[in-house]
Amino acid sequence: MSASIPQIDAALVRRLANTVRGLSIDAVQKANSGHPGLPLGCADLAATLWLNFLRYDPSDPAWPNRDRFILSAGHGSMLLYSLLHLAGYEVAMDDLKAFRQWGSSTPGHPELHITPGVEATTGPLGQGLSNAVGVALSGLMLRDRFADKAPGLFDHFVYVLASDGDLMEGVASEACSLAGEWRLSNLIVLYDDNSISLDGPTSLSFSAEDPVKRFESYGWQVLRADGHDPESVAKATLAAQQDPRPSLIACKTVIGYGSPNKAGSSKAHGSPLGAEEVALTKEKLGIPAAAFHVPAEDRDVWAARARANREEHAHWKARLAEFSAKHPEAFAEYEALRTQKTPAAMAKDLPAFDPAKSVATRRSSKDALNAIAKHASWLVGGSADLSSSTNAVIDGTTRVKAGDYKGRDLYFGVREHAMGAIANGLTSQGFFRCFTATFLTFSDYMRPAIRLAALSNIPSIFVFTHDSVFLGEDGPTHQPVEHYAALRSIPNLVTLRPGDAAESAQAWLFAVEEKHHPSCLLFTRQNLPVFDRKSDEFNPADGLRLGAYVLRPEKGDNAPDLVLIATGSELHLAVEAARKLEAEGLRPRVVSMPSMELFREQDAYYRDSVLPPAVSRRLVVESGVSLGWHEWAGSKGELVTLDRFGSSAPDTVLAAKFGFTVEAVASRARDLMRRG
Secondary structure (H helix, E strand, C coil), X not given: CCCCCCCCCHHHHHHHHHHHHHHHHHHHHHHCCCCCHHHHHHHHHHHHHHXXXXXXXXXXXXXXXXXXXXXXXXXXXXXXXXXXXXXXXXXXXXXXXXXXXXXXXXXXXXXXXXXCCCCCCCCCCCHHHHHHHHHHHHHHHHHHHCCCCCCCCCCCCEEEEECHHHHHCHHHHHHHHHHHHHCCCCEEEEEEECCEECCEEXXXXXXXXXXXXXXXXXXXXXXXXXXXXXXXXXXXXXXXXCCCCCEEEEEECCCCCCCCCCCCCHHHCCCCCCHHHHHHHHHHHCCCCCCCCCCHHHHHHHHHHHHHHHHHHHHHHHHHHHHHHHCHHHHHHHHHHHHCCCCHHHHXXXXXXXXXXXXXXXXXXXXXXXXXXXXXXXXXXXXXXXXXXXXXXXXXXXXXXXXXXXXXXXXXXXXXXXXXXXXXXXXXXXXXXXXXXXXXXHHHHHHHHHHHHHHHCCCCEEEEECCCHHHHHHCCCCCCCCHHHHHHCCCCCEEECCCCHHHHHHHHHHHXXXXXXXXXXXXXXCEECCCCCCCCCCCCHHHHHHCCEEEECCCCCCCCCEEEEECHHHHHHHHHHXXXXXXCCCCEEXXXXXXXXXXXXXXXXHHHHHCCCCCCCEEEECCCXXXXXXXXXXXXXXXXXXXXXXXXXXXXXXXXXXXXXXXXXXXXXXXXXHHC
């Protein structure tokens, strides 16, 4: 990592920063929407960083050893877009002029999957900073995997620009506590310490604590700088680079800097300055009055910086080639991490399960995870202080800890929200796939991170156990009922609720092979029967990949009388009820539907083959709220669901009270047939 700093030309940096300011306020004004205060206040410190420290290559935004810049205060997105444009990324002047408009690459908040050079989807405060912890951890894990044979090849920094609001959010506190625990020396946070939030001065709600001291208590190095003095910012950044701890640089700034009538107040935060104030601000800062003006000499400076970075990138590529030639086995491991391929042997080595023995799907999940992990050195993860309960552990591996990042086991402590956000940052870098695990009811704590994974196309794997009211005596605080529907409602997220051990293994295989969608895997605490897939009674579990499949076909060649649809721990109830109904002369079909989302993606021919349109008698069985199931039950179908909270009692008692027994399901099916 860099140990020296180029000579800082403070006057040049300020001039270039003013160009950034001009572009930013012009774009906000043209859109008549946005946040001018942060770009005006942070342009000096951002220009100092980008022109003197940040390593990047606009021609290859995914260069593995680039430095990362994450704008956690995503409302100030025009600062980032202006910098990306000037630095030479594919963010054209027309993109700046289309700020916040339909179809543009410059949305209101930075989006990882939309704009070249954006490193994280930010906007919900605290998420970017928490993502950055995962991004920094990924860098150190990659470094340590190859430290012996390729020292210094992976040595980038992660820079974050965070606001007061970021530091107020609980998720950031959780994540930064872990960053201190792990001693992430490559993480440098520049705190925009302007004492202003949207409602007014931060003294309204953020004065009783000293956030800087809080970071000291986390084990961070804390530094202070004048955010409008390039030399002060540079000095602090150099000190941060050289410290073995993560660093927070509290940069004192003035929000809306340069605006004669709005600087230093909340008026500059979240609304356009207005045409008159834009003109006055430009006059005060010495910026030409013309909108979206970039002096030619500014472009020359940025172009020179890009050339220097490209040269460094070329040098890095040469070192990578040398590494490949000298250490082909280690380089092959690097390629395995980079490509995350899933060999055919992975599917072949999935564990088999004895139909004579019942097993909790959290247990079969562990067996599947460990079988897959042997073929996927890039798979890492852990639990929120619940590994003995979730069983989400890769056996025989070591713990990631301060100073030693070669392991695969992550201990997040009781920090579900940060766990999800860190997993997203870790996974987004493309060298490691992170799984996390906790109880399903605590998915509520993680929901913002899960949503952002789905929004950003980050294939994190979220494991949730204790997935129903049948965890029993722990009671309704720990019994999920609305959570299946809540997860299924998130676009671009795949939720899988396997019904036996074989489906659990297939769920894991799907999740590690999926490259564009995050996955939620829902597992039971209680034991479940294992269906005999080698018998004629049941179809193979790989139908799970299609979202729904015929688990137990009806007897004979005629169409079924009715279809029983179930998921998870209720699947065996549907099977046993079908056997009972069959003995009474009916022709029931049992459909396992572990994923509505995947089934919805199939073509109409397949969907109709599983749920024949002519068979209107359908009975859905799931121990959660009914929301979402009417789509599959149809207008004449019925639901055995649970539109209420659970209760504290043994699981057998709950099953009887809530109607989740074989006889209760069979009785509802008989009623459906009689009404038919």
